[in-house]
Amino acid sequence: MKFLSKVLALVLSYLVILMIVDSCKACKTYNYDIDKMSLKNLIYSYGTFTPNTKETDTTVLKYSQFGIRIKFHDIIYSNIKRSYSLINTAMAYDCWDQYNIQHEVDNISIISLNNFDLNHTANTDISEYFRASFYPNQVSTIDSTINYENKDSFSRFDYFDLLLNKAPQLDSLFRFVVKVKLSNNELVDTTEIIKLLK
Numbered sequence: 001m002k003f004l005s006k007v008l009a010l011v012l013s014y015l016v017i018l019m020i021v022d023s024c025k026a027c028k029t030y031n032y033d034i035d036k037m038s039l040k041n042l043i044y045s046y047g048t049f050t051p052n053t054k055e056t057d058t059t060v061l062k063y064s065q066f067g068i069r070i071k072f073h074d075i076i077y078s079n080i081k082r083s084y085s086l087i088n089t090a091m092a093y094d095c096w097d098q099y100n101i102q103h104e105v106d107n108i109s110i111i112s113l114n115n116f117d118l119n120h121t122a123n124t125d126i127s128e129y130f131r132a133s134f135y136p137n138q139v140s141t142i143d144s145t146i147n148y149e150n151k152d153s154f155s156r157f158d159y160f161d162l163l164l165n166k167a168p169q170l171d172s173l174f175r176f177v178v179k180v181k182l183s184n185n186e187l188v189d190t191t192e193i194i195k196l197l198k
Helices: 002-024 086-090 142-151
Strands: 028-046 051-056 060-062 066-081 098-101 105-112 130-134 138-140 159-164 176-182 186-190 194-197
Touching: 028 159, 028 176, 028 186, 051 066, 066 176, 105 142, 105 159, 130 142, 138 142, 142 159
Parallel strands: 028 098, 060 194
Antiparallel strands: 028 051, 028 066, 066 159, 105 176, 130 138, 130 159, 176 186
């Protein structure tokens, strides 16, 4: 009976070690860079507390529902298996993958190619009329959201939502140029034509 108990204890110990090693195989750190970007129209509405956002092919929207989603495409340079201990492995947060952006986003600006209002005619920066939405669906300034996303190591900086919060006063048809300044590069793209309704 004692022999059987010892064998059972050894088998259980072996299984626990296998579970620990297996759980840490997915525990990696990725170094990555943003390589290019694309733009999609975004429709949003406010729920009880947070905005609900989704991509759309619609080209006619109320200004209060219009947004631009910047979709980032990245290159992963390396992944490094993180060291672990029995104590750290038991803590779930320590085995989440981590993502380190190599060249951070410094600035995002939005330029209207059409007359927006008397103070913002064609080819003028209207970034001040946009807010940024980020996980977990919070809304803030563009700069503070960039700062949050650059430092968030638990997910890649894979998209960025810009929500228009000012009604256009002059034209109704718009195209927007979005410029993303990285610490080592600048990415530029232009939206399709969108009709904004008041």
